[in-house]
Amino acid sequence: MSSEIINTSVEEYKKLVESLHSENYEMMVDLTVVDWFRKKEPRFEVVVQFLSISKNQRKTIKVFVDDEGLSIPSITDIYPSANFYEREAFDMFGINFLEHPDLTRILMPDDWNGHPLRKNYGSGRIPVQFKNAPKVE
Amino acid sequence: MYTPDNILTTTIDKAVRWSRTQSMWPVTFGLACCAIEMMAAGSAKYDLARYGMEVFRASPRQADLMIVAGRVSQKMAPVLRQVYDQMADPKWVIAMGACSSTGGMFNNYALVQGVDHIVPVDIYVPGCPPGPQSLMHGILTLHDKIMDGEINR
Amino acid sequence: MKKDTRKNKFKDKFDFWATNSEEGGWNISSTDEGSQKMLEEENAKQIKIQTGTDVIDDFVIDEDTSDDERMIVNMGPQHPSTHGVLRLQAELEGEVVRRVKPIIGYLHTGMEKTGEELNYFQGPTNTTRMDYLSPLFNELVFSLTTEKLIGIEVPDRAKNIRILMTELNRISSHLVALATGGMDIGALSMMIFGFRERELILNFFEKTTGLRMNHNYIRPGGVAADLPDGWQKDIEEILKIIPEKLQDYDDMLLDNPIWKGRLQNVGILTTKECFAYGVTGPSLRASGHSWDLRKAQPYSGIENFEFEVPVLNEGDVFARWRIKVLEIFESLKIVEQALNKMPKGPYKIQDKKITPPPRKRLDESMEALIHHFKIYTEGFKVPEGDAYVAIESPRGELGCYIVSDGSSKPYRMHVRGPSFCNLQALPVIMTDSPIADAVAAIASLDPVIGDVDR
Known part of the structure; x- marks a missing residue:
């Protein structure tokens, strides 16, 4: 099942979502972010999946977020299911969703520094050490 | 006479x-996949009740053993330590599965690389997840350890 | 307006206690300041946004309620009936839940980051550990997405094995949901029964894949191994025993007045609320809307199987429990058909660049050795592009979104876990119901925290 892809801008994003909602796209299924670090300008791309149950169709909206401010309007007032997804995107990538009711960290602890899924955030891999293993010079 | x-x-x-080895009550500390295997060990086929251990206590105050079943995230670590502190002495810890023993395959920012960074661990049970038999072997090894070990803990 | 005065009253009271206490610096703030602040800062407008436009917000602050009866109760993250490490902050008025805030992230494993470091061949090892009650579905969705990016189609036998295994997995997952759901509400026999029957299926899984859970069996290009000798016998045994045992469950619970009284008309979720919160799977079908991705957007050749999609209209906890039993019957039908029409042929595609050669070829052929080495060290390259594929997991729509930059590792791997989305409906279910029904509500949604936090 392939979905129709719509590329749009931040300014028209919310209008487009509203029109999708009125076109019987009942569900916002998924919202995620792709970090095109040093590959594309601007850097962050928000990808939102919509599902129309009555028409059995899918649509994908892709928006590039401006590097300054990293902000995009929230769609929680149209689709309440976007709430957790936008919080996740804020937590993992640091995208600001304007007028979100409760934009706080969701997966990481509240006092965490940085946004882990960004490409320039290290994976935090610790070199494996075996206890009591002889030291190799 | x-x-x-x-x-x-x-x-x-x-x-x-x-008396310590018999009816050693575990605290329910199911975190992830291993918790399901821990529940399977407690249910009909494997039947932890044979060792007087089927009562998983919801309150750490009533428990002697903490089976850390699953991956421990950075967010969960303080909670785990608090539950451990609330348990009455003498207490034991089993790190069940690869994730709680060493971090397992998830060597990244989110996980504590081995629960022994937070609490002292008595028995490590390998496997991802360990089957109920492995968990039972770990428990029996702990029993042996208690029988052979010091009375003062 | 009312809220502010209430807050101030609380503050005065706490200050009074704090200053007059002999113990001195009595800590009045919660240890988790962030979430405490979050709950305080929500005002009426924000609640409206949060609960959505379609949903009637019947939370009214009663003018006459005294402050003594309003309290914030914290449940979890270490709690036996939250199905993992879910934490709930509930605002109670007497015994009635007025507001609930699920706090998640206690099992965040960073799998999406790890997924960017593993190549496509290793990918299922990672994704299988997300939703640990239905691991085969996670592998399937990852494999299907990868195959869509490459543009390959697996052989018929592989497709059939995939359907057979995932439907068995659906049965075992629903059995755990029934078992733990029963345990939460006090039907402890149900817990023992559910896990007993699950062992039957897990034994077959162990025979086929080598592990009881987290199989890493379905891989891009097919499955890891063929079905073991005598698998028909095992499946026939499963097909014979499970319906008998399901009859036991019905005898025990279906007409049980306590069970019915505890579950019926509790935690009602309407179709509109399901749409608004993105609730899919059995919970949506229990709310009276027939929507199953196996029928609507078939994957892996499931359109060739005959089965029905059970729908119930009540939308309460009882319906959500009942629909899982009915779905097990339908899955058994699919398993039976898969058993009867299992085609012969290869169980993975014969493209040497994507699937490794069989073990015995390594001793004979230099070329096979090279391909084996290439796949296990470097993996295979996937053309640039992105794809989103969704399948029907036991909890709802399980989607996988992969962005490829042409290398052998995914540039971005995101999994849409159904539990993550379904959990947002928890406040709607629990609001204005007694605290005793809270546990029933959580159990009926059947969240798997590994899938929520990933």
Whole structure:
């Protein structure tokens, strides 16, 4: 099942979502972010999946977020299911969703520094050490 | 001299250690995949009740053993330590599965690389997830450890 | 308006206690300041946004309620009936839940980051550990997405094995949901029963894949191994025993007045609320809307199987429990058909660049050795592009979104876990119901925290 892809801008994003909602796209299924670090300008791309149950169709909206401010309007007032997804995107990538009711960290602890899924955030891999293993010079 | 046949003689040391191994109550600390295997160990086929261990206590105050079943995230680590602190002495910890023993395959920012960074661990049970048999082997090894070990903990 | 005065009253009271206490610096703030602040800062407008436009917000602050009866109760993250490490902050008025805030992230494993470091061949090892009650579905969705990016189609036998295994997995997952759901509400026999029947299926899984859970069996290009000798016998046994045992469950619970009284008309979720919160799977079908991705957007050749999609209209906890039992019957039908029409042929595609050669070829052929080495060290390259594929997992729509930059590792791997989305409906279910029904509500949604936090 392939979905129709719509590329749009931040300014028209919310209008487009509203029109999708009125076109019987009942569900916002998924919202995620792709970090095109040093590959594309601007850097962050928000990808939102919509599902129309009555028409059995899918649509994908892709928006590039401006590097300054990293902000995009929230769609929680149209689709309440976007709430957790936008919080996740804020937590993992640091995208600001304007007028979100409760934009706080969701997966990481509240006092965490940085946004882990960004490409320039290290994976935090610790070199494996075996206890009591002889030291190799 | 007449001795009734229902009296046994032993040392107090041995009696205490034996009584600790029997009916060792675990605190419910199911975190991830291993928790399901822990529940499977507690249910009909594997039946932890054979060792008097089927009562998973919801309150750490009533528990002797913490089976850390699953991956411990950075966010969960303080909670785990708090639950451990609330348990009454003497207490034991089993790190069940690869993730709680060493971090397992998830060597990244989110996970504590081995629960022994937070609490002292007595037995490590390998596997991802360990089957109920492995968990039982770990528990029996812990029993042996208690029987052979120091009475003062 | 009312809220502010209430807050101030609380503050005065706490200050009074704090200053007059002999113990001195009595800590009045919660240890988790962030979430405490979050709950305080929500005002009426924000609640409205949060609960959505379609949903009637019947939370009214009663003018006459005294402050003594309003309290914030914290449940979890270490709690036996939250199905993992879910934490709930509930605002109670007497015994009635007025507001609930699920706090998640206690099992965040960073799998999406790890997924960017593993190549496509290793990918299922990672994704299988997300939703640990239905691991085969996670592998399937990852494999299907990868195959869509490459543009390959697996052989018929592989497709059939995939359907057979995932439907068995659906049965075992629903059995755990029934078992733990029963345990939460007090039907402890149900817990023992559910896990007993699950062992039957897990034994077959162990025979086929080598592990009871986290199989890493379905891989891009097919499955890891063929079905073991005598698998028909095992499946026939499963097909014979499970319906008998399901009859036991019905005898025990279906007409049980306590069970019915505890579950019926509790935690009602309407179709509109399901749409608004993105609730899919059995919970949506229990709310009276027939929507199953196996029928609507078939994957892996499931359109060739005959089965029905059970729908119930009540939308309460009882319906959500009942629909899982009905779905097990439908899955058994699919398993039976898969058993009867299992085609012969290869169980993975014969492209040497994507699937490794069989073990015995390594001793004979230099070329096979090279391909084996290439796949296990470097993996295979996937053309640039992105794809989103969704399948019907036991909890709802399980989607996988992969962005490829042409290398052998995904540039971005995101999994849409159904539990993550379904959990947002928890406040709607629990609001204005007694605290005793809270556990029933959580159990009926059947969240798997590994899937929520990933």
